[in-house]
Amino acid sequence: xxxxxxxxxxxxxxxxxxxxxxxxxxxxxxxxxxxxxxxxxxxxxxxxxxxxxxxxxxxxxxxxxxxxxxxxxxxxxxxxxxxxxxxxxxxxxxxxxxxxxxxxxxxxxxxxxxxxxxxxxxxxxxxxxxxxxxxxxxxxxxxxxxxxxxxxxxxxxxxxxxxxxxxxxxxxxxxxxxxxxxxxxxxxxxxxxxxxxxxxxxxxxxxxxxxxxxxxxxxxxxxxxxxxxxxxxxxxxxxxxxxxxxxxxxxxxxxxxxxxxxxxxxxxxxxxxxxxxxxxxxxxxxxxxxxxxxxxxxxxxxxxxxxxxxxxxxxxxxxxxxxxxxxxxxxxxxxxxxxxxxxxxxxxxxxxxxxxxxxxxxxxxxxxxxxxxxxxxxxxxxxxxxxxxxxxxxxxxxxxxxxxxxxxxxxxxxxxxxxxxxxxxxxxxxxxxxxxxxxxxxxxxxxxxxxxxxxxxxxxxxxxxxxxx
Numbered sequence: 001x002x003x004x005x006x007x008x009x010x011x012x013x014x015x016x017x018x019x020x021x022x023x024x025x026x027x028x029x030x031x032x033x034x035x036x037x038x039x040x041x042x043x044x045x046x047x048x049x050x051x052x053x054x055x056x057x058x059x060x061x062x063x064x065x066x067x068x069x070x071x072x073x074x075x076x077x078x079x080x081x082x083x084x085x086x087x088x089x090x091x092x093x094x095x096x097x098x099x100x101x102x103x104x105x106x107x108x109x110x111x112x113x114x115x116x117x118x119x120x121x122x123x124x125x126x127x128x129x130x131x132x133x134x135x136x137x138x139x140x141x142x143x144x145x146x147x148x149x150x151x152x153x154x155x156x157x158x159x160x161x162x163x164x165x166x167x168x169x170x171x172x173x174x175x176x177x178x179x180x181x182x183x184x185x186x187x188x189x190x191x192x193x194x195x196x197x198x199x200x201x202x203x204x205x206x207x208x209x210x211x212x213x214x215x216x217x218x219x220x221x222x223x224x225x226x227x228x229x230x231x232x233x234x235x236x237x238x239x240x241x242x243x244x245x246x247x248x249x250x251x252x253x254x255x256x257x258x259x260x261x262x263x264x265x266x267x268x269x270x271x272x273x274x275x276x277x278x279x280x281x282x283x284x285x286x287x288x289x290x291x292x293x294x295x296x297x298x299x300x301x302x303x304x305x306x307x308x309x310x311x312x313x314x315x316x317x318x319x320x321x322x323x324x325x326x327x328x329x330x331x332x333x334x335x336x337x338x339x340x341x342x343x344x345x346x347x348x349x350x351x352x353x354x355x356x357x358x359x360x361x362x363x364x365x366x367x368x369x370x371x372x373x374x375x376x377x378x379x380x381x382x383x384x385x386x387x388x389x390x391x392x393x394x395x396x397x398x399x400x401x402x403x404x405x406x407x408x409x410x411x412x413x414x415x416x417x418x419x420x421x422x423x424x425x426x427x428x429x430x431x432x433x434x435x436x437x438x439x440x441x442x443x444x445x446x447x448x449x450x451x452x453x454x455x456x457x458x459x460x461x462x463x464x465x466x467x468x469x
């Protein structure tokens with residue numbers, strides 16, 4: 001059992017965590033025709049918008065209530081009202097998702113009360129979908145904002161079923177924020193191959209997968225529609241991916257009586273075995289042959305790569321669910337999790353495969369990695385300078401990833417995603433050894449030949465081949 005330690009520094013140096021309102025806005029981006037609205041200053045929104053655009057390399061819709069110093073002191077009702085009216089009139093989204101920020105939470109704005117007054121004052125907004133989530137950025141982190149927002153979506157947008165009849169082919173999927181659009185598309189394919197019909201809430205695989213629309217749309221393109229969300233109570237099962245989604249799954253069960261199954265991990269051999277067997281059980285179908293073959297490929301990849309990954313000392317910094325998922329898989333490959341740094345509390349942290357987990361920043365990650373002699377670092381793009389200073393291989397995981405292309409298409413779940421992640425990490429280690437002239441299982445012969453020449457002064461053929469004749 002790992003010991004969870006909270007850092008006591010007066011400030012964060014090179015922050016690891018992203019804020020709650022950004023996590024909440026991220027969840028709204030998985031809804032079709034949505035417009036995330038941050039209730040705060042323009043700087044709060046522009047910072048989050050910049051992170052999303054740099055990560056996905058796409059146009060990302062996001063608006064702000066543009067709170068000034070005076071509005072912050074006097075209250076933000078007029079700013080919220082004007083923002084909602086302008087967005088509703090000009091951009092015509094299907095839903096407006098509102099997330100609070102630190103400045104308005106400190107003032108104590110009653111946004112739920114504001115929305116009630118706005119609906120009474122403007123009849124055209126009486127039934128318009130407005131979802132507000134309290135996400136102060138002076139506490140918790142990105143994962144918490146996503147978690148709270150998805151739970152609120154379930155409470156507000158899912159209809160209570162009028163009958164107990166359920167569609168046995170329908171399943172709800174509540175993916176955690178640690179899953180990329182590529183992960184979600186892989187999940188969709190796997191579930192559909194069992195003859196099931198998945199509804200993802202949110203569905204980033206449909207909205208931020210990098211496709212180009214036929215014409216410009218000022219809101220999100222793709223994603224799950226409101227009408228599909230409303231009928232999620234008719235599904236036979238809810239599948240939650242990541243411990244962060246337990247709250248949303250429980251909210252779904254409380255409102256619709258749909259049972260849920262929580263999968264804390266989908267990276268690795270055994271977690272995917274459990275997932276496949278569950279899908280086989282609820283669908284009444286055997287596991288398709290293609291996944292039996294993929295399982296064999298993963299097992300072979302683990303065998304091939306354990307020579308390179310086994311014994312590695314890892315330094316990993318990520319949101320709790322991503323940290324638990326990836327680090328557990330690598331520990332099963334024989335690597336040692338020497339440094340684990342995360343952003344917020346989670347029940348999975350105590351079950352991490354290491355002695356301690358620190359809730360801290362990237363400075364902590366760098367200092368501990370240096371102190372403990374780590375030889376592989378994994379975190380988001382802001383950790384690249386630390387890895388460079390330590391002269392160790394660096395693999396980017398999580399959000400944001402702004403200095404490489406294709407962040408939205410990376411996969412780490414399923415048999416295929418795990419296989420590709422293992423090969424990528426093993427190749428990083430091989431390349432680092434080659435750069436530093438260290439022998440590997442594939443190059444030891446060259447090093448032995450050089451050593452033999454230096455010792456005997458004779459070429460390899462004379463020393464080894466000749467005696468065979």
